Amino acid sequence: MTNKFKLLALDCSVCKTERVMQPTTVSKMSNPVRAIGIILLIPSFIGMLFGLLMMFVSLTPSAVAADDKARHGFGVLMVGFSAIIIVLPSFVLGLLGWLLLMKKKIYKCQRCGFILDRA
Numbered sequence: 001m002t003n004k005f006k007l008l009a010l011d012c013s014v015c016k017t018e019r020v021m022q023p024t025t026v027s028k029m030s031n032p033v034r035a036i037g038i039i040l041l042i043p044s045f046i047g048m049l050f051g052l053l054m055m056f057v058s059l060t061p062s063a064v065a066a067d068d069k070a071r072h073g074f075g076v077l078m079v080g081f082s083a084i085i086i087v088l089p090s091f092v093l094g095l096l097g098w099l100l101l102m103k104k105k106i107y108k109c110q111r112c113g114f115i116l117d118r119a
């Protein structure tokens with residue numbers, strides 16, 4: 001670990017110190033944007049959980065009378081369909097929230113705090 005960091009350490013071009021820049025990560029977005037990301041992630045998780053639960057319930061075989069089978073089949077189809085309608089936007093919302101929370105890879109000088117983007 002220590003050896004790896006020493007190998008990756010760069011010279012700082014601002015304070016002219018050798019091997020003080022170390023790889024680290026910072027948030028790409030500012031704090032208010034990250035708060036929005038978290039707000040998007042919460043309903044997304046609930047939606048996905050709820051949708052998956054609905055799918056599970058619709059796929060679970062239940063005791064149904066023979067003459068009720070057709071109606072039951074239609075009900076299962078409707079539940080499955082609404083589950084997809086819930087899961088899909090939840091997934092997109094989750095992806096968006098995750099993008100807002102993404103971190104950026106940088107090199108940071110341990111001495112003067114100079115930040116360099118890691119390509």
Ligand SMILES: [Zn+2]
Pocket residue numbers: 012013014015016017020109110111112113114
């Ligand atoms: Zn520096």
